Amino acid sequence: MISGAEIMVKCLQEEGVSVLFGYPGAVICPFFDELTHTDIKAVLVRQEQNAAHCASGYARALSTVGVCVATSGPGALNMITGIATAYMDSIPLVCITGQVRSDVLGRDVFQEADITGACESFVKHSYLVKDTADLPRVFKEAFHIASTGRPGPVLIDVPVDVQTGTVGEFVYPEKVNIIGYKPSVHGHPMQIKRALDMISQSKRPIICAGGGVLSSGAKPKFREFVDKTGIPVVSTMMGIGIMPTNDPRYVGMLGSHGMKAANVSVHNADLVILCGARVGDRAVASPDQVVEHANVIHIDIDPAEIGKNMKTSIPIVGDMKNVLSQMLKSVDYTTPDEWKQQIAKWKDEYTVSVRKYDGYVEPKSFIAHLSEKLRPKAIMCADVGQNQIWCANNYRIRDGRFFTSGGMGTMGYSVPAAAGAKMARPDRDVIAVCGDGSFQMSLNELATIAQENLNVKIIVMRNTVLGMVHELQDLHYGSRYAVTELETIPDFVKLAQAYGIDSAMAYSNEEAEALAEKMMQSDKPFVLVCNVHPNTTSR
Amino acid sequence: MKYTLSVLVENHPGVLSKVSGLFSRRAFNIDSLAVGITEDPDISRMTIVADGDEYIIEQLEKQLNKVIPVIKVRTYAQGEYISRELSLIKVSCPAKQRLDIMKIAELMDAKIVDVSVNTMTLQFADTLERFETLTDLLKPYGIREIVRTGTVAIEKDSTAARK
Numbered sequence: 060m061i062s063g064a065e066i067m068v069k070c071l072q073e074e075g076v077s078v079l080f081g082y083p084g085a086v087i088c089p090f091f092d093e094l095t096h097t098d099i100k101a102v103l104v105r106q107e108q109n110a111a112h113c114a115s116g117y118a119r120a121l122s123t124v125g126v127c128v129a130t131s132g133p134g135a136l137n138m139i140t141g142i143a144t145a146y147m148d149s150i151p152l153v154c155i156t157g158q159v160r161s162d163v164l165g166r167d168v169f170q171e172a173d174i175t176g177a178c179e180s181f182v183k184h185s186y187l188v189k190d191t192a193d194l195p196r197v198f199k200e201a202f203h204i205a206s207t208g209r210p211g212p213v214l215i216d217v218p219v220d221v222q223t224g225t226v227g228e229f230v231y232p233e234k235v236n237i238i239g240y241k242p243s244v245h246g247h248p249m250q251i252k253r254a255l256d257m258i259s260q261s262k263r264p265i266i267c268a269g270g271g272v273l274s275s276g277a278k279p280k281f282r283e284f285v286d287k288t289g290i291p292v293v294s295t296m297m298g299i300g301i302m303p304t305n306d307p308r309y310v311g312m313l314g315s316h317g318m319k320a321a322n323v324s325v326h327n328a329d330l331v332i333l334c335g336a337r338v339g340d341r342a343v344a345s346p347d348q349v350v351e352h353a354n355v356i357h358i359d360i361d362p363a364e365i366g367k368n369m370k371t372s373i374p375i376v377g378d379m380k381n382v383l384s385q386m387l388k389s390v391d392y393t394t395p396d397e398w399k400q401q402i403a404k405w406k407d408e409y410t411v412s413v414r415k416y417d418g419y420v421e422p423k424s425f426i427a428h429l430s431e432k433l434r435p436k437a438i439m440c441a442d443v444g445q446n447q448i449w450c451a452n453n454y455r456i457r458d459g460r461f462f463t464s465g466g467m468g469t470m471g472y473s474v475p476a477a478a479g480a481k482m483a484r485p486d487r488d489v490i491a492v493c494g495d496g497s498f499q500m501s502l503n504e505l506a507t508i509a510q511e512n513l514n515v516k517i518i519v520m521r522n523t524v525l526g527m528v529h530e531l532q533d534l535h536y537g538s539r540y541a542v543t544e545l546e547t548i549p550d551f552v553k554l555a556q557a558y559g560i561d562s563a564m565a566y567s568n569e570e571a572e573a574l575a576e577k578m579m580q581s582d583k584p585f586v587l588v589c590n591v592h593p594n595t596t597s598r
Numbered sequence: 599m600k601y602t603l604s605v606l607v608e609n610h611p612g613v614l615s616k617v618s619g620l621f622s623r624r625a626f627n628i629d630s631l632a633v634g635i636t637e638d639p640d641i642s643r644m645t646i647v648a649d650g651d652e653y654i655i656e657q658l659e660k661q662l663n664k665v666i667p668v669i670k671v672r673t674y675a676q677g678e679y680i681s682r683e684l685s686l687i688k689v690s691c692p693a694k695q696r697l698d699i700m701k702i703a704e705l706m707d708a709k710i711v712d713v714s715v716n717t718m719t720l721q722f723a724d725t726l727e728r729f730e731t732l733t734d735l736l737k738p739y740g741i742r743e744i745v746r747t748g749t750v751a752i753e754k755d756s757t758a759a760r761k
Contacts, residue, residue, distance in 0.1 A: 176615070180623045239666055363657070366656065
């Protein structure tokens with residue numbers, strides 16, 4: 060006989076899971092107990108939301124499915140924000156929650172919450188397992204659904220009696236057969252031909268690259284396509300890193316907080332090729348204006364994204380890697396020189412404004428400087444707020460990755476995501492950049508970082524305000540700073556030290572650069588606190 | 599404009615909430631939703647009547663397709679389907695009006711399923727238009743209660759089938 064908990068662990072082993080992030084509780088104990096007989100590493104986080112963020116960082120760093128585990132009720136509920144964050148950014152997660160006994164479900168017993176109901180709109184799919192015998196099929200399907208098509212989180216809610224219940228033997232299904240789930244992966248040849256015809260007639264084409272390029276593992280194919288055609292590229296925030304920042308064909312991030320050159324290029328193009336980008340409102344505020352003068356080719360694995368936010372001339376549904384391979388076979392196009400020169404001119408013309416204050420670190424130039432000190436494949440995790448925009452526009456990415464909470468804009472993402480990324484890729488430099496607001500949303504994870512001795516470098520931009528909203532209040536609310544001033548800020552250096560983590564504070568770029576140098580040489584975690592002037596703007 | 603969608607889903611508990619939740623969270627307006635098991639006991643069919651423009655219906659179709667237990671979504675074009683709705687209508691009916699209401703029922707092909715001293719209950723299965731005609735005819739007598747199943751629809755095989 061084999062117990063449900065043992066089956067759950069065996070399923071994870073079948074899926075090649077070696078690390079998971081979680082927080083225990085009474086009704087998930089059978090599962091955690093079984094883990095002690097395996098070599099699966101369970102990382103104890105300090106709050107369940109961060110288990111999901113850690114798993115997200117881990118999943119992104121390894122292009123695999125991240126796994127997070129929580130108990131029923133409050134544990135599961137805490138995890139929701141993390142799940143929703145992953146859902147908005149299409150990150151593949153399998154989220155396992157314990158549940159109260161199935162015979163008392165719905166009676167509001169201790170720590171009972173209808174988590175599958177609560178998560179309905181934030182998950183790609185969810186299961187409430189009622190029978191131990193269903194576990195192998197459910198796990199097989201969950202990993203399949205999370206990682207194929209448009210990736211996303213899948214929730215498995217397992218009542219404690221399903222974990223303790225037994226069945227005769229464990230058989231892991233070899234194949235998945237879900238009749239309603241067969242994502243199309245190859246672009247329709249006719250649509251590809253039409254798209255190539257449209258490209259060949261374009262004089263001012265531009266590619267808008269989004270997170271879909273990265274999640275399909277299409278970066279090399281994408282760069283090959285750009286090499287072959289010379290079409291200039293803007294990226295969404297989720298698409299940062301598809302092109303190296305210093306590539307002459309890369310214009311920058313577009314959007315309300317992006318580079319002006321990128322927005323001007325899109326608004327002057329006669330053809331916009333959307334690659335794995337969903338045209339979110341922060342990326343393109345007025346899609347109707349764009350389509351007035353431009354044709355749109357939209358390539359995405361999720362048909363529901365095509366035509367949702369922007370009218371499309373040619374839709375191509377398929378996996379980015381396959382579609383680009385199909386296009387590369389017969390593309391024959393060279394971008395006109397005038398258009399390339401025009402874009403180069405805009406890039407020179409519109410630059411980031413930098414203003415220095417005495418006694419403060421100027422964050423934009425510091426981020427640019429720091430980029431050069433990291434190894435090429437570094438993983439940069441930006442939090443949410445001004446720090447995110449400083450990083451997005453000034454971090455000079457080469458062959459590394461840029462992780463942030465793009466769609467949901469969840470403050471506190473960077474520290475746990477960096478911890479997860481470091482678990483996945485101990486060989487890479489992993490940096491988290493956050494503000495004093497966002498840092499305080501997940502600084503409890505310093506304990507996780509210390510416990511696992513994760514060599515994560517955390518940079519806290521301490522500007523004593525909730526900068527992004529503060530800036531909004533300057534622009535639209537007559538500089539009335541309603542509830543955005545962090546009057547009491549703990550001494551972050553002492554705080555980090557209290558967790559046994561080295562830390563120092565910088566009051567100028569010179570100091571920050573010297574500390575960064577030292578920080579990168581150490582093989583231990585480090586918290587570098589930068590004193591930033593509250594009036595420093597995001598762009 | 600009204601659209602009729604036919605949605606095949608896996609017959610599991612929880613599927614209805616996954617589908618119906620979609621309407622509220624994506625802000626779609628639906629007029630009716632009827633669910634029943636098909637000839638295959640593992641599969642149910644939902645017939646949804648929704649109000650909206652082409653963009654909204656396209657989005658609705660695509661979002662429905664994303665729900666994992668949804669197997670197939672079809673939006674029926676005008677004239678290519680037969681739709682019916684079952685309704686039970688309780689009308690005030692003192693003895694002296696009985697004959698009038700029986701006449702209306704006969705005329706409209708409604709069946710009288712219950713009679714009491716003061717009421718009469720009609721069972722009616724037809725299109726929305728004919729339902730409206732029937733209720734218009736009954737209104738003067740005083741409609742006490744109406745219970746409707748929502749529209750169900752099936753694709754036509756012959757062009758001769760009655761609309």
